[in-house]
Amino acid sequence: MIAAFGIRGRCARCDMTFELKPWQLNAIAIDEPFECVYCQSGLQLRGRKQQRQFRALDQWALVRPSMIILTCVTLLVALVAEWVGLLSVIEQLNLSLVTVLIHCLVLRFARHRQRMTLDLQAVSPLPIEQLARVACARLRQR
Numbered sequence: 001m002i003a004a005f006g007i008r009g010r011c012a013r014c015d016m017t018f019e020l021k022p023w024q025l026n027a028i029a030i031d032e033p034f035e036c037v038y039c040q041s042g043l044q045l046r047g048r049k050q051q052r053q054f055r056a057l058d059q060w061a062l063v064r065p066s067m068i069i070l071t072c073v074t075l076l077v078a079l080v081a082e083w084v085g086l087l088s089v090i091e092q093l094n095l096s097l098v099t100v101l102i103h104c105l106v107l108r109f110a111r112h113r114q115r116m117t118l119d120l121q122a123v124s125p126l127p128i129e130q131l132a133r134v135a136c137a138r139l140r141q142r
């Protein structure tokens with residue numbers, strides 16, 4: 001399941017760009033075609049490079065929770081180090097400040113990497129059983 005937002009898709013047929021909904025991202029993840037919002041043609045993600053980019057989104061989604069844990073642990077360790085006398089108050093404050101700064105920078109970078117526009121190729125009109133599967137996927141999202 002992909003927890004990323006701000007991923008957009010461009011339809012190859014009508015050249016419209018739109019924000020991908022979670023069920024559309026799921027369809028891409030399981031390699032199922034889905035309808036373009038504008039021209040109703042079947043769309044699918046093609047190309048190895050784009051597919052690799054898409055798969056990497058899962059890893060980028062993990063950056064945020066792991067960074068929160070890492071930052072909290074570092075701040076706690078700095079605080080304890082100050083209490084037991086390993087660090088002075090100034091050193092502790094500096095370390096905390098740098099940690100928070102790194103935290104913000106990493107999250108910014110991760111968000112930047114998650115924001116992408118996928119070029120979606122039009123596939124032949126969807127066969128009826130695929131339409132049914134798309135409808136099921138859409139229903140499951142609710």
Ligand SMILES: [Zn+2]
Binds near residue numbers: 011012013040041
């Ligand atoms: Zn279209």
